[in-house]
Amino acid sequence: MTAGQRLVLVETGAHQGGGHREHALGALAGACRSPLVVAPYGVTAGAARAVDSSGARVVRPTGGLPGVLLAASRAAEVVSQVGQRVFASRRWPTVLRRSPHQVTLVARCLAEAACVRTAHRVGDGAPVVVLSASEALHAAAGLLGGPHVRFVHQINTTEGGPVHTLGRLARQGRERVVVLAPTAAVRAELADRFPGLCVRERPFGVADRAERLTEDERAQARARYGLDTGETAVCLVGGWWPHKDLDVVDRALAQLEAPLHVLVVGHPLDVPMLKRWAAMPKVRLHAVPGAASPERVRAVYAAADAALVARRPGVAMESGLVVDAVRLGVPLLLSDHDPGLTQRVGSADWLRMFPAGDSGRLTALLTDLVWSPLPRPEPHAAAELGVPTAASQVAWLSRLASKGTS
Known part of the structure; x- marks a missing residue:
């Protein structure tokens, strides 16, 4: 394969094994020129073999604002985990039982922002693509992290009042992001929930003969x-x-x-x-x-x-x-x-x-x-079936990122 396009691939869940995500990360890295992967918690052994064979460099957010954002993300995730244990019983009001998941949305946004900022710092101008992005706080991730394209696979948790307010405060970051949905149904739901956000449909999975x-x-x-x-x-x-x-x-x-x-x-x-x-x-x-x-x-x-x-x-x-x-x-x-x-x-x-x-x-x-x-x-x-090859996916993402988030 001749790799002619450059991308920085962000995968915040690269440390979690299995699934669609692991294969796509390795395949896309192999189709990039001078591939760079930003993974805040490292990569699994399986993904590491695929990424290493592509010659990709794997970096983590450290120091400066990326380090602060990632530390804040970890702290928020701890709060969420504690909250899920404390409010697990149905005896608690629904708003309290759902609140830990709202904190998780904030944690994911902060981690993505840390990774995107790192990608721009070390990527030498290459477009940035978040492969498995959160379903919320898109504008905030753009405002804190910088321009990027983000794949949103599904919507599990909707924004509650406080999180929705955070999103509205960061709405100027909408122009920095393009959101990709893998199906028409997911695209329609995202467009309905986030008016004014650029949302497009694009398959995530890739297949090579x-x-x-x-x-x-x-x-x-x-x-x-x-x-x-x-x-x-x-x-x-x-x-x-x-x-x-x-x-x-x-x-x-x-x-x-x-x-x-x-x-x-x-x-x-x-x-x-x-x-x-x-x-x-x-x-x-x-x-x-x-x-x-x-x-x-x-x-x-x-x-x-x-x-x-x-x-x-x-x-x-x-x-x-x-x-x-x-x-x-x-x-x-x-x-x-x-x-x-x-x-x-x-x-x-x-x-x-x-x-x-x-x-x-x-x-x-x-x-x-x-x-x-x-x-x-x-x-x-x-x-x-409309499933792109890894090379055509990289080329398409590179064109989109260069036009859509400048």
Whole structure:
């Protein structure tokens, strides 16, 4: 790959393993010229390998105002954690139970500002992109940190009164930021909540053909899990968060009439549910609890005949698992939780969809998979879904940052 564009990549959560974020950081760094990564708490071992192979330099905010901002962020996070423990009981008023999360929004803003200021100080004029930005205080991050582009993946916590007031006081910083949303639904919500802010839609995930699983990898991975020729396996990748519908998977597996290997990797997991699956007569469970390396996650995908993505109706944030499927070349069983995603994937032959929450239909798809394996996505499938390559993403972000935050 010829890296011709320069960016400074900010990832405040680079010390937390797994997910969409870890892969994107390494891929984008590899597509940059003279890559620079600002990570306030360091990077995971998995991300470090990818970042190191790109030749990127990793720096942390220290000294001067960045150091003060980061220290203030850490102090605010401690206050938030203490508050979450103190006000955990439902006996407390709602406003008190929500207040620690408001403090977390402030902590994240301060950390981002520290990183952006550091990026401008050491980046020699290169555009700055925050890869996993907070859903609030965008203008404040711009005012304190400087011009930047920021990806907001979802909105978990809305601004309460005091935080909203802080945002209004810092509104002159709006001109310093461009906010990117990975889906139309997230963009619409951000635009509604933050009028006057420049919000655009852009996929976050990236996919390159060189990442595609090989037949040798697949054979080695299947042997690792003891899968014989003719046996079928599906994988569930990533932590079991509230937006994922594991209940429908639970019900579907209980109705199986043909043997199926189920490969599970991620954190956190529902251990009682896993024990129930292990006891089901038709399920052959292979669980890898806890944080897993990118190599281990890749092996799980390689061993599987299909990846299973089940989400609750209305969840409209970008699915890193769908991006994983198309970039690695893994067939997919997908719920129709997001109309926008359903429309994009269309009638691809490597994918089967089921109504969100419909365990009977999911059981039928799992049974069909046992008897009739799905074809793998073609190398051009990612482009057809609008997933950019790392190089095209870097070039697009560089142009946008140079025009939009000057």
